[in-house]
Structures are given as structure tokens and as C-alpha cells.
Amino acid sequence: xxxxxxxxxxxxxxxxxxxxxxxxxxxxxxxxxxxxxxxxxxxxxxxxxxxxxxxxxxxxxxxxxxxxxxxxxxxxxxxxxxxxxxxxxxxxxxxxxxxxxxxxxxxxxxxxxxxxxxxxxxxxxxxxxxxxxxxxxxxxxxxxxxxxxxxxxxxxxxxxxxxxxxxxxxxxxxxxxxxxxxxxxxxxxxxxxxxxxxxxxxxxxxxxxxxxxxxxxxxxxxxxxxxxxxxxxxxxxxxxxxxxxxxxxxxxxxxxxxxxxxxxxxxxxxxxxxxxxxxxxxxxxxxxxxxxxxxxxxxxxxxxxxxx
Numbered sequence: 001x002x003x004x005x006x007x008x009x010x011x012x013x014x015x016x017x018x019x020x021x022x023x024x025x026x027x028x029x030x031x032x033x034x035x036x037x038x039x040x041x042x043x044x045x046x047x048x049x050x051x052x053x054x055x056x057x058x059x060x061x062x063x064x065x066x067x068x069x070x071x072x073x074x075x076x077x078x079x080x081x082x083x084x085x086x087x088x089x090x091x092x093x094x095x096x097x098x099x100x101x102x103x104x105x106x107x108x109x110x111x112x113x114x115x116x117x118x119x120x121x122x123x124x125x126x127x128x129x130x131x132x133x134x135x136x137x138x139x140x141x142x143x144x145x146x147x148x149x150x151x152x153x154x155x156x157x158x159x160x161x162x163x164x165x166x167x168x169x170x171x172x173x174x175x176x177x178x179x180x181x182x183x184x185x186x187x188x189x190x191x192x193x194x195x196x197x198x199x200x201x202x203x204x205x206x207x208x209x210x211x212x213x214x215x216x217x218x219x220x221x222x223x224x225x226x227x228x229x230x231x232x233x234x235x236x237x238x239x240x241x242x243x244x245x246x247x248x249x250x251x252x253x254x255x256x257x258x259x260x261x262x263x264x265x266x267x268x269x270x271x272x273x274x275x276x277x278x279x280x281x282x283x284x285x286x287x288x289x290x291x292x293x294x295x296x297x298x299x300x301x302x303x304x305x306x307x308x
Contacts, residue, residue, distance in 0.1 A: 012072065031292070049196065070096075143266070160250065174220040174237060231262075231268075256286070
């Protein structure tokens with residue numbers, strides 16, 4: 001393991017959200033060259049499913065209060081962990097990766113994924129040298145509206161509805177089915193999913209919209225206001241049988257209109273760069289552009305022979 005003799009290492013707590021936000025914003029700006037629009041709510045979202053007491057580490061040099069880096073491990077199912085390292089200086093990155101690798105071995109995980117912004121050659125070189133493979137890329141896309149968006153057009157027989165708490169299970173079912181094609185998707189049972197959604201300090205179901213054919217919900221979009229400088233589209237999905245009818249576009253444009261009316265001209269979302277449903281093309285067609293790219297680096301057999 002890298003030398004950590006001069007570092008104080010402790011678990012993160014929710015009190016560290018402002019500190020981690022500063023690190024994350026600086027990291028984004030270093031790679032993208034653009035001002036970061038992240039807010040504290042974004043950090044809280046990242047940590048929703050993280051056991052901070054056991055699976056997070058905040059590093060501080062012994063002779064200063066400045067934070068050198070942070071990393072956390074988000075377990076997905078029984079065999080996968082996702083590590084998110086953010087280093088204030090590049091020389092700290094190996095220490096952060098060491099920490100999540102060691103924890104992955106303790107947990108008996110078979111696969112470890114580490115996220116890195118793109119382009120970040122030092123991070124890519126480090127992970128490749130440690131046996132990770134660059135397996136997937138994701139885009140953060142955004143639009144800044146300068147006027148009301150185009151009117152939505154739903155196919156005949158379809159209607160749009162604002163979700164209510166009574167729609168929770170139906171909404172979850174639509175999103176779960178829609179994401180069955182998504183790479184490395186790990187669905188949550190309804191009770192856990194609903195608990196996480198409603199525990200959010202910014203939970204507001206009036207930003208969730210459903211498309212129905214008759215009485216049947218067939219498409220859904222879940223938005224969170226006051227994220228990343230505007231409204232964040234947290235999930236958008238159409239059930240397989242109803243794809244190709246313009247429902248995702250209609251839900252997205254409806255979100256644009258609601259956001260503009262509420263004083264949020266900026267809308268952002270994250271998307272798999274290799275989405276099997278062609279999502280990136282849809283987002284570009286409505287004027288969204290890529291602001292940030294991240295890579296998923298994966299190592300298999302972490303806890304087995306030849307692992308970490």
C-alpha cells in the first residue's frame with residue numbers, strides 16, 4: 001500500500017458534504033476547464049446508498065486542515081463495488097485506490113469498478129497499470145434554455161400525468177422495466193427504492209411525470225430541482241413495447257417547460273455513452289450537449305487469485 005504515514009484517515013460523515021463538494025468541483029473544473037455547477041445535494045445523492053462509516057475515507061495531512069482526498073465504495077448487489085476517488089493532488093490517487101481495493105477484498109467482492117473523469121491521463125495510466133480495463137463511458141449532458149421549449153406532442157391515446165405518492169409502485173415498475181436493458185443495472189426492491197427517494201431533503205414528487213396509454217403507465221421521468229445548477233433528470237424510461245413513439249421526447253420537453261416556468265433554465269442528466277436505446281441521440285436532438293465525460297474502469301477477480 002502507498003505510504004500514508006503523513007495522512008490522517010477517517011470515515012466521512014454527512015457533515016463533510018461541503019468539504020467533499022469543494023473537492024469535487026475543483027476536480028471537475030481541472031478536467032473540463034468549465035465552472036462546476038455541483039451543489040451539496042449532488043454529494044448527498046452520491047452517498048445515498050453508501051455505508052459511510054465502513055466504506056468511505058477522508059484524507060487530511062497531519063500538519064494542515066486541508067483535505068488531500070476522499071474516496072468511497074458503493075456496493076451494488078453481492079459481487080460489485082464502485083469506487084469514487086477524488087484527489088486534491090495526483091500523488092494521492094494511488095492511496096485512494098489502495099483503500100477501496102483493500103475494502104473490496106475484505107468484503108469478498110468479485111468486481112471493482114473505479115470512476116475517473118475524462119480526459120485524465122494520470123488516472124487512466126494508474127488504473128491500467130493496476131490491471132483495470134476501461135469498460136464504459138458516461139456523459140453529463142446539459143441545456144441552457146433561452147426561451148420556452150417546443151410544445152410537446154403525445155401520440156393519440158396517450159396522456160401525461162403528474163405523479164402522486166399513490167403512483168409510487170407504478171412509477172417504480174415502469175423505471176425498473178425500462179432499465180432492464182441498461183448496462184450493469186442493479187434494480188432495487190420497491191420499498192428500498194421508495195425509502196431512498198422520499199428521504200431526499202429535496203424530494204418533490206410534483207417533478208415526476210408519467211405517460212399513460214389509457215389507464216396503463218408506460219413511460220416515466222423523475223426530476224430533481226436544484227441539482228447541478230438547475231433541474232436534474234435522474235431517470236427517464238419507456239417500457240419496451242411502447243418505445244419509438246416519441247414518449248421519451250415528450251416527457252423530456254415537458255420537463256424543459258416545467259423547469260423554465262420554475263426559473264430553472266438549465267437542465268442536466270447523465271447517460272450511458274453506449275446506450276442501447278439511443279438515448280444520446282435523443283438528447284442531442286433536443287439541444288443538449290456534453291459537458292463532462294467519465295469512464296468506468298473495472299477489475300475482475302479482485303478477491304480471488306491474482307487479485308489485489
